[in-house]
Amino acid sequence: MDLKNKVAVITGVSKGIGLATLKLLLSKGMIVVGWGRTKPNIEDKNFHFFRTDIRYFTAVEKSYHKTVELIRSDIHVLINNAGVGFVSRIELADVEEWKEMFDTNVHGLFYCSKAVVPKMKEMEMGHIINIASIAATTGIPQMAGYCATKHAVRGISQSMYKELREFGIKVTTIYPGSTKTNFFDNIAEIDANDNMMMPEDIASTILHVLQTPDNYHHIDIEVRPLRPKGKS
Numbered sequence: 001m002d003l004k005n006k007v008a009v010i011t012g013v014s015k016g017i018g019l020a021t022l023k024l025l026l027s028k029g030m031i032v033v034g035w036g037r038t039k040p041n042i043e044d045k046n047f048h049f050f051r052t053d054i055r056y057f058t059a060v061e062k063s064y065h066k067t068v069e070l071i072r073s074d075i076h077v078l079i080n081n082a083g084v085g086f087v088s089r090i091e092l093a094d095v096e097e098w099k100e101m102f103d104t105n106v107h108g109l110f111y112c113s114k115a116v117v118p119k120m121k122e123m124e125m126g127h128i129i130n131i132a133s134i135a136a137t138t139g140i141p142q143m144a145g146y147c148a149t150k151h152a153v154r155g156i157s158q159s160m161y162k163e164l165r166e167f168g169i170k171v172t173t174i175y176p177g178s179t180k181t182n183f184f185d186n187i188a189e190i191d192a193n194d195n196m197m198m199p200e201d202i203a204s205t206i207l208h209v210l211q212t213p214d215n216y217h218h219i220d221i222e223v224r225p226l227r228p229k230g231k232s
Helices: 016-027 057-071 095-123 144-167 182-186 199-210
Strands: 007-011 031-036 047-051 077-080 126-131 169-176 220-223
Touching: 007 016, 007 057, 007 095, 016 031, 016 199, 031 057, 047 057, 057 095, 077 095, 095 126, 095 144, 095 169, 126 144, 126 199, 144 169, 169 199, 199 220
Parallel strands: 007 031, 007 077, 031 047, 077 126, 126 169, 169 220
Antiparallel strands: none
C-alpha cells in the first residue's frame, strides 16, 4: 500500500507500541487517528484524537462517524493495539478485572473491526492489524485471563482474514514476545528492561506489512527478542 495521505486508526495510542506506531506512520505521510481513553502528547496537523472507550460499541460508532466526517475520507488501516492484562491465580482472579480484559482485548477489537469493514469492502482495499501476543500461542501461569483473550484474538483474526481476503482486505496478526512497555508496571515478577524488544521494533514490523504489494499478505508474524536474558 502506498501510505501517503492514507488514513490509519490506532487504538491505544498514548504509550508503548501504539505511540511508537503513531510516530512512525506520521513520518511516512499518513493521516493518523487515535481512538483511546488518553491522548498522547503529540501535536501534528495529520494527527487527530477522539476519546474513545473501546469497551463500548456506542463509543466506537461515535468515534468512527466523527473520524470520517472530520477527515472526509474512508479509513484505510485499522491497528487494534489497545490491550490490558492482569496477573492472578485462577481462583483469586478478580471478576471485574477478568471482564475488563475481555471487554478491551476482545470486544474492543471486534467493535472497531465491525465499524471499519463495510467501507473497506466498498473500497475493495484495507488492512487490519491485530496486536496479539505470544500468550495467544500458549498458557502462562497466573495469566489465564490474558491468555484467553489473546487466544480469542487469534481465532477472530484467522476467521477475519479468510472472510475478507476476497474483498482485497488484508488481516495481519502480530504476536510479540516481551516488549519494553508499561504492560509490566503491574506485574511484580517481571521488570521491563533493555533485553526486551522496544515498541519501535514492533512499529517497524507494522510498517513493513503495510508497505507490502497488494497481492502479498502477511497473516501471522511472531516476533521475540533474540537474547531475552542478555549475554551470558
